[in-house]
Amino acid sequence: MVEKADKELNDQLRVRLQKMQALKDDLGVDPFGHRFERDTYAKDIHNFADDKSGESLYEAKKHVIVAGRMMAKRGAGKVIFADIRDVSGTVQIYARRDDLGENYSLLRRADLGDILGFSGQVMKTDAGETTVLVDKITWLSKALRPLPDKFHGLTDIDTRYRKRYLDLIANPDSFDIFIKRSKIVKAIRDYMDSVGFIEVETPILQNSAGGAAARPFVTHHNALDIDMYLRIATELYLKRLIVGGMERVYEIGRIFRNEGMDTTHNPEFTTLESYAAYWDLSDVMIETENIIRAAAQAVNEDGLITYKDHQVDITKPFAKKSMTALIKEKTGIDFDQKMDLDDARQLADDNHVKYESFWGVGHIISEFFDTFVEKTLIEPTFVYHFPLEVSPLAKKEDDNPDFVQRFELYIAGNEYANAFTELNDPIDQRQRFEAQASERENGNDEAESIDEDYIEALEHGMAPTGGLGIGIDRLVMLLTDQASIRDVLLFPTMRN
Secondary structure, rough: OOHHHHHHHHHHHHHHHHHHHHHHHHOOOOOOOOOOOOOOOOHHHHHHOOOHHHHHHHHHHOOOEEEEEEEEEEEEOOOOEEEEEEEEEEEEEEEEHHHHHHHHHHHOOOOOHHHEEEEEEEOOOOOOEEEHHHHEEEEEEOOOOOOHHHHHOOOOOHHHHHOOHHHHHHOOOHHHHHHHHHHHHHHHHHHHOOOOEEEOOOOEEEOOOOOOOOOOOOOEOOOOEEEEOOOOOHHHHHHHHHOOOEEEOOOEEOOOOOOOOOEEEOOOEEEEEEEEEEHHHHHHHHHHHHHHHHHHHHHHHOEEEEEEEEEOOOOOOOHHHHHHHHHHHOOOOOOOOOOHHHHHHHHHHOOOOOOOOOOOHHHHHHHHHHHOHHHHHHOOEEEEEEEEEHHOOEEEOEEEEEEEEEEEEEEEOOEEEEEEEEEHHHHHHHHHHHHHHHHHHHHOOOOOOOOHHHHHHOOOOOOEEEEEEEEEEHHHHHHOOOOHHHHHOOOOOOOO
């Protein structure tokens, strides 16, 4: 079957190469064209004409110049209809040999996938379809390979991800997802700018990997002869800027984590991180709601979300619930009661919750939440009251030093945001880093390392600060109802 498909493809390539040469030899046409000045997109034509009658369009005499890839072609004698797709959509063109003379032969010779320019008048066919009656054709680019719906690659998932250009050509729904992604990111930027945040850029190559519990990618800088790391978070550099007095900063950028891959994880992904001086967790909750709503309204004005058959209304105030209270609701276990590590491990064993040898009570609490609660949170919910052990960069709660001022936002069973009232005490921060270093020695290769330069920055004084991180890719998945992160990344990481 594969051999037959390969032979068919090779036969089509051979024919198209012959047609390319004929364009040069017979018509003196460059098969790969030149700059083309268009004045109208397919969407503009439909907006202008779809609600008008054929008679009114004839009287309007609307002349347009369009360009795009030929996706369908009908007729071959004196009349040809074709569907032309550009970035905005598809429009039908109608060409008559009697109108075009020798120019008509360009369309006769064209294959599906070729890119051409057309000028002509907007009209309606007898069937009522908006169409451009062509008065001139310009050759722009020859496609030497057939469109993907002509062979097995159209619906093959692996091919869609490896050769995204074929997916975009063949699947308008996929194309639309990435247009929406762009609108979502723009809406987030517009909101952040509107409330006084400054967009900045921080290093991707770093001397130490910090700001998250994750395994980094390691590389080597030849000139300096030192190992360096692709960043696992933007956090520690952004908070240095708060120390420097910038007060409100954010960055939308790529993050790299050398970890497993699944439907919600790719080793290269995009985050928004923001930090605001003089804020705490309550301010960041307001900020987060506003960001999520702005992003949702960029693709759906009513703010309603459908994700994996869940209907979610983000226009309502988001719920706020304690992590330990949620665990108690699901299991009956009250982790707000003081307990030692042996007791916590026994509870884990009794409830079939796995744990690592280097975990403390806080890690086990977090694992109980992941096991019994996370997937049950459908409506937007801020989960706060996180254990200290899993939050090395967050300020402690005033009345309970075993927990910190941190929240995560859950919607439809997935996490979309992580936020702290930031730890700005350099003495406490050093102790937290040292505890993380001890975890690393005991087998936790995702624990934080000690960042001496960051501690020194804190020693100069950092204002009380509220910080936020949002995974852009997961947010796009939510807002476009996609089950896999690979469907919202133009070029996901793939095995060779």
